Amino acid sequence: MGNLIKAEFRKTLSLNxxxxxLIPLVILAFGFSFVWGWITNDFVGYIGRGTAGELASSFGIDPNAFPVGLLxxxxxxxxxxxxxxxxxxxxxxGEYGNRTITTTFLTAPDRGLALTAKMIAYLVWGVVYxxxxxxxxxxxTLITVDSSGLPSGGQWLGAFGGTILVSVLVMLFGIGFGAVLNKVTLAVVLLITYFLIVENVLVFSLWNVTNVLGGILxxxxxNGIVGGIAADAFGIDTLNLPGTVDVWTQYGLQLAAGAPGVLSWWASTLIFLAWTLLFFVGGWAANQRRDIT
Known part of the structure; x- marks a missing residue:
């Protein structure tokens, strides 16, 4: 198994x-955090003093003391x-597209071990990303958010742990999604289109009817893993949100956390884990039978 894992790392490191x-990852992570740090630095102005006061009173704190850096x-x-x-x-x-999958499977004792080695290697990559x-x-966040709005030590650690967790899970989700479709271009286009457009439009357009879609898709x-940690800190996750908040204010509040419809960070983790297992196991099963000649 050790040699198979080393082979997986050699394969990924030999490609660009x-x-x-990492280039778009750095640009996106920095750019969106910078913009939203600047916007929500004045959280009271962003959501309105009345709503901010209502949320703050439930925590017994000053509305200006919210840890907006989490958002x-x-x-x-x-x-x-x-x-x-x-x-x-x-x-x-990608291996099917480059026709290297034959070598991968033929040099391993069986496909199960080859896929396990690949999973372990990409788990490490998920942590790195x-x-x-x-x-x-x-x-x-440190550049844009005032010191009074920065997270506490425990919140920094929670956000860090949540980021590692979601990065690993989406890596496995991508493996399964690509394995099921078996076409790199098709899988990437569908993934981007669904994650950035289709689901967001669906959640927004049906928000007046139901707010549950954002919590289960x-x-x-x-988004609800790290977004849920932020939402929990503000009491704006669906499980804890004050009942007096109207539906569109709820949308705006949870949008500020990056996860409209979020139930809580732990519920989001369990549900996305189920989605990950669904695609990963499906891809695993498909590749146990798929012809490599």
């Missing part, structure tokens, strides 16, 4: 994909999670 994808981090991290998902697509679908994503988002639940 791993570092080329900045959540936006940068959430948009950047698309990059490890795309990288994951190349794990299996998560560390970089968080570091860049944190830097943008793949993009919403992926």
């Amino acid at each position: 994909t791993w570092w080329v994808l 900045s981090i959540a936006h940068g991290v959430n948009i950047a999670t698309l990059i490890p998902a795309i990288f994951g697509v190349f794990a299996l679908a 998560g560390v970089i994503s968080f570091g860049v988002a944190a830097l943008a 793949p993009n919403g639940t992926a």
